[in-house]
Amino acid sequence: MLKISFLGGLGEFGRNMTIYESDGYCLIVDCGMMFPEADTFGVDRVIPDFQYILERKETQKFALLLTHAHEDHIGAVPFLLKQIDVPVFSSPFAYGLLEKKIVEMELDFPDFTDISKLEKINYGPFSIETVFVTHSIPEAYSVSLQCEDGRFLHSSDFKFDQTPLDAKITDYSKLQKIGSEGVTAILIDSTNAETSGIAGSEKGVFKNMEKYISSFKKRLIVTLFSTNIQRIQGVLSLAEKYDKKVAFLGRSLIGNIEVAERLGHLKYPPNVVIKADDIERMEDGEVVVIATGSQGEPFSALSRIAFDEMKELSIEKGDLVLFSARMIPGNEKRIGKIINQVYRKGGRVITPKDDPSVHVSGHASQEELKLMASWAKAKYYIPIHGEFRQLKENAELAKELGYEEENILINEVGDTLVFEKGKFLRKEKFPAGMVWLDGESGDPVGKLLLRDRRHLGNEGFVLPVVVVNSNEGCFEGEPEIIHRGYPPFESQPDLLDEIKRSIKGLEKELTKAELSDQNIVKARVKSSVKKSLKRREAKIPVVIPVVMEV
Numbered sequence: 001m002l003k004i005s006f007l008g009g010l011g012e013f014g015r016n017m018t019i020y021e022s023d024g025y026c027l028i029v030d031c032g033m034m035f036p037e038a039d040t041f042g043v044d045r046v047i048p049d050f051q052y053i054l055e056r057k058e059t060q061k062f063a064l065l066l067t068h069a070h071e072d073h074i075g076a077v078p079f080l081l082k083q084i085d086v087p088v089f090s091s092p093f094a095y096g097l098l099e100k101k102i103v104e105m106e107l108d109f110p111d112f113t114d115i116s117k118l119e120k121i122n123y124g125p126f127s128i129e130t131v132f133v134t135h136s137i138p139e140a141y142s143v144s145l146q147c148e149d150g151r152f153l154h155s156s157d158f159k160f161d162q163t164p165l166d167a168k169i170t171d172y173s174k175l176q177k178i179g180s181e182g183v184t185a186i187l188i189d190s191t192n193a194e195t196s197g198i199a200g201s202e203k204g205v206f207k208n209m210e211k212y213i214s215s216f217k218k219r220l221i222v223t224l225f226s227t228n229i230q231r232i233q234g235v236l237s238l239a240e241k242y243d244k245k246v247a248f249l250g251r252s253l254i255g256n257i258e259v260a261e262r263l264g265h266l267k268y269p270p271n272v273v274i275k276a277d278d279i280e281r282m283e284d285g286e287v288v289v290i291a292t293g294s295q296g297e298p299f300s301a302l303s304r305i306a307f308d309e310m311k312e313l314s315i316e317k318g319d320l321v322l323f324s325a326r327m328i329p330g331n332e333k334r335i336g337k338i339i340n341q342v343y344r345k346g347g348r349v350i351t352p353k354d355d356p357s358v359h360v361s362g363h364a365s366q367e368e369l370k371l372m373a374s375w376a377k378a379k380y381y382i383p384i385h386g387e388f389r390q391l392k393e394n395a396e397l398a399k400e401l402g403y404e405e406e407n408i409l410i411n412e413v414g415d416t417l418v419f420e421k422g423k424f425l426r427k428e429k430f431p432a433g434m435v436w437l438d439g440e441s442g443d444p445v446g447k448l449l450l451r452d453r454r455h456l457g458n459e460g461f462v463l464p465v466v467v468v469n470s471n472e473g474c475f476e477g478e479p480e481i482i483h484r485g486y487p488p489f490e491s492q493p494d495l496l497d498e499i500k501r502s503i504k505g506l507e508k509e510l511t512k513a514e515l516s517d518q519n520i521v522k523a524r525v526k527s528s529v530k531k532s533l534k535r536r537e538a539k540i541p542v543v544i545p546v547v548m549e550v
C-alpha cells in the first residue's frame with residue numbers, strides 16, 4: 001500500500017510539502033514556506049502544520065527529499081528539523097542554502113545525501129531516481145519514487161529550456177526511460193497551467209538585457225529573485241562585455257552567490273565585481289547594481305535604496321531600475337510604492353509589463369506540461385503546486401491529453417490518497433492547518449484565529465485608529481481608540497489618554513519612510529498600546545491597529 005498525504009502547496013501558492021508513505025517509511029518531498037496575504041497581525045511566514053509527522057514519529061521512519069532550493073520548497077525545513085531529526089536527500093545547492101538557515105537558527109546539521117551524484121537511492125521500500133530539469137534556480141530535479149505498488153513521478157517545478165545560460169538542459173532521455181518503464185501517477189506542476197505555449201528561454205532574457213546594460217546613462221539597478229543564479233550570471237557576463245562593474249546589495253543575495261560560486265554555478269573575472277561601498281565613487285554609466293526586493297519587501301535592499309535608508313546607494317536623477325521578476329499577486333501595492341518613490345527621486349522603472357522580455361517564468365506552460373505528461377505516460381494525473389484555479393486548469397489539460405475524469409485527482413491540503421491493488425482511494429482528511437510564524441520572533445503563533453477569538457471573549461478588544469499623512473510624514477489629527485468589553489478603561493479613566501499620548505509619540509520616533517509603511521506603523525502602534533497597558537499592569541486584550549492613509 002502506498003499513501004500520499006498533502007501537507008501544503010495545494011489551493012495556495014507556496015509551502016509545498018507531500019509525504020509518500022509505504023511499509024512504515026515516510027518520504028517527505030519538500031517542506032516550504034509561504035508569504036501570508038496582507039494584514040496578518042505581524043505574521044510574516046506561513047509553514048505547514050507538522051502534526052501529521054509528529055504524531056507518527058515514534059512508529060514510522062521519516063526522511064526528507066528536497067527537489068530544489070526555492071523558499072516554497074525548503075523554507076520550512078529548519079522548523080521541521082527543530083522538531084524531528086530527519087536525514088536530508090538533496091542537491092548540494094539546496095543543501096548549501098539550507099545550511100545557512102540551520103546555522104542562523106543554531107540547529108544541528110542533519111545527515112545529508114547528495115542526490116546529484118547517485119544513480120539510485122534506496123530508502124526503505126522506495127527506490128528513488130532523480131531527473132535533472134531546467135527551472136529558475138540551479139540543480140532542480142523531478143523525482144521518481146518506485147515501490148511495490150507502482151511508480152510515482154513527482155515533477156516538482158520545471159520547464160523545458162533548450163538554451164539555458166549554463167547549457168544544462170533537462171535530462172529528456174531519463175524522463176522517457178522512466179515513462180517507458182511505466183508510471184502509475186504523475187504529480188505535476190500547475191503554476192502556469194493557464195498559460196498557453198511554452199515558458200520561453202533564459203537566453204531570451206539575456207539577449208534583451210543587453211540593450212539595457214550596454215546603454216544605461218547613470219546607474220542600472222536590476223532587482224530579481226536572489227536564487228535566480230543564471231540571471232545573475234547573465235548580468236555579470238554582459239557587464240564584463242561592456243566594461244561595467246557590478247555590485248550586490250541584499251543579505252540573501254550575497255549568501256546565495258557565495259554558495260553558487262562555491263559550487264561552480266557562477267563564473268566571472270574578479271575585477272567585474274565591486275564592493276557596495278565603492279558604488280558612489282564610480283562614474284555615470286559604469287555601475288550595475290543587483291539588488292533584492294523585487295516583491296517590494298519593506299526591509300529589502302531595493303526598498304531601502306528607494307527610501308534613502310541604504311548608506312551605499314540612493315536613487316538619483318537618471319537612475320534606471322529594472323524589475324527582472326514577476327510580480328507575485330498580493331504584492332502589487334508594496335511594489336507600486338517603491339516604483340513611485342523611484343520616480344519621485346528622478347529615476348525610471350522598467351517592469352515586465354513595460355518590456356515582457358526582462359523576465360521569463362521558471363515554470364512550464366501548457367505545451368511543456370503536455371510534453372512531460374506524454375513522456376511519463378502515467379495512468380493517473382495529479383495536479384500539484386498551485387492555487388485551486390491552476391489545479392483545475394491543469395486537470396483540463398489532462399482531459400485534452402485523453403485522461404478519463406476518474407483518473408485525474410485534484411486534492412487539497414489535508415487530503416490523503418491511498419494506492420492499493422492498482423487503484424486510488426481517498427482516505428479521511430487529516431488535520432493540516434496553517435502554522436503562522438511571528439514576524440519578530442519567528443516563533444509559531446499557533447492557530448491565530450482560535451487564539452484571538454478566545455482572547456476576545458476573555459479580555460475584549462482595543463482598536464487604535466491612526467490616520468497617516470505619508471506626504472508630510474505625520475499623523476493627521478489625534479489617534480482614536482475604539483474598545484469593547486475591556487474593564488480597565490472603566491476603572492482607570494485616564495488610561496485612554498495615556499495610550500493616545502504614547503501613540504502620538506510615534507510620530508517623532510518613526511522616519512518618514514517608516515510612516516509610509518502601514519505594516520511598520522501598525523506594529524509600532526500595537527506595541528505602544530501594549531506597553532502602556534503593561535505599565536498599568538492591566539490584562540492585555542486583543543489589539544487591532546487600524547492605519548489609514550491620506
Ligand SMILES: [Zn+2]
Pocket residue numbers: 068070135157
Ligand atoms: Zn521553484
Ligand SMILES: [Zn+2]
Pocket residue numbers: 016070072073157385
Ligand atoms: Zn515552487
